[in-house]
Amino acid sequence: MRDTRRARLVIGVLLAAALILITVDHRAANGTLLAPVRDVASSVFGSVEGATATVTGPITGFFKTISNAPGAERAITALRKENAQLKSDLDAQRLNRDRVVKLDRMLGLAGLGRYRIVPAQVVARRASPGFEDAVEIDIGTGDGVRTDMTVLSGEGLVGRVVHAGPSTSTVVLLTDPALAAGARMEGGNELGVVNGLGEAGGNDNLIKFRMLDSSSPVQVGRRIVSFGSQGSAPYVPGVPIGVIERVDTTPGELTRTAYARPFADFSSIDVVGVVTEAPKRDPRDSVLPPVPKPAVSRQAKPVERPRLLPAPRPVETSQAETRETDQTVEQPAAAAPGANARLRQSEPPRSGHEPREQTRLAPSPTPERAAPGQVGQAGDQRRQDRGA
Structure with missing residues (x-):
């Protein structure tokens, strides 16, 4: 741009206008005609400033990090030394505590045995x-x-x-x-x-x-x-x-x-x-530590369940045993024909409402086998008893 009188005049007018606007805006109260213009200008320039800061921020941070690198390195070295010193002090304190415990135990043993x-x-x-x-x-x-x-x-x-x-x-x-x-x-x-x-x-x-x-x-x-x-x-x-x-x-x-x-x-x-x-008298066994008691484990006692008895098995009888039992029941009746009559006479009369008692017949010993010649006599005797 050439340095002419016209250009100087334009720049002077713009500067005068800017000064007038700034003075009016500063003295005027809120809600003037210039407020919308100021808001629009601030929003436009604010967006531009934000975009510029986003672009130039990493570059500014990089140069700042480079400039602060020597100081940061010294700070890290100082922190490492301080950390090592703290660890050393902590280990020394732990070791001293262990030594104090051992020394106290040793003095206790020496006191029991009266050793100097x-x-x-x-x-x-x-x-x-x-x-x-x-x-x-x-x-x-x-x-x-x-x-x-x-x-x-x-x-x-x-x-x-x-x-x-x-x-x-x-x-x-x-x-x-x-x-x-x-x-x-x-x-x-x-x-x-x-x-x-x-x-x-x-x-x-x-x-x-x-x-x-x-x-x-x-x-x-x-x-x-x-x-x-x-x-x-x-x-x-x-x-x-x-x-x-x-x-x-x-x-x-x-x-x-x-x-x-x-x-x-x-x-x-x-x-x-x-x-x-050394002690004046032998301490014998007084310096020995107490005998540790054995650990007793507490276990829950198992619950005893009642044992179920097996059900009785039914007695199986063969047909031959059934026939022998029938014969055994019939033979006493045949041997004493008058026994039933005497039994009926000795029993009192029963009414129709009295319950009848069931009598169990005890098994009698197995009868002896009859001789072949006596089989016919036994059969005749049974028929006579049944007729009577």
Whole structure:
């Protein structure tokens, strides 16, 4: 468009008209003549603006995402670190709760047996010279730990200290094959020796218990405790060891061998206690846990239904038996012809309204067979009786 005087005049007129219309519309009240024009213009331009926003919205969002990408990446990294820290804190709290429970149980066992202990935590599991199953704990001579001290947990005997350093100590476990400890049967004085089985014990970590007297009774389910050593080193008396699960009897041997499951869980051992002072008196069986009662299953008693007795079967009689019975009934009448007359005389007269009593005829013994010559006489006698 050329920059002429006419064009300038047209633009000036349009601008003046626009200013006038804006001023009139602003000062005028609602319902003026310009209201319909304003509504039409707003609807038209509003549709155009909506279509433009629909087209340009994704492009604007894309450029905004690109511009905010570095900040979003930093926020995601910070959230991931915070999430990992929260998980670590939660695991630590759960582990601390488990340790508190184990420590409380161990202090309860030590209180029952009157053992003075120093709590410790297992920090590593390693082999020691001469032993293959040992652990490292986080206390040493600075805490009063010495070599050949008993180590226990909240469940029972764990092992003994074989090396004590300034801040750490090595404990050989009860499952080690080189370890031997004196043991006693619960509720008696049957003595034996406990030895570990190592890898031969399997996942159950079974231990071997050999009775010194082959005649001593050994039963599955009986529990064993530590017998104690001289001077309570390396083992103090009365610490629970395990429950007998299997007994092997070999004829001719001087000892009997049993296999027991330890009370302590050696696969997840964590919190232990080193006994620094033994009790003055043997606690015997007071430290053993209570025997669990067998679960009694409550089953509904079956309803007893009355038994139906079978119906009596009808007695089938043959024709031959019927004929013999008829003959038997007729023969007594023939044998005593005057009996019927005497019976009629002894009976009182009956009226027509009295009920008649039915008498049952008892079966008589089977008559003996008559000789051939006597058949005719018997027939004549019957005819005479019938005529009479």
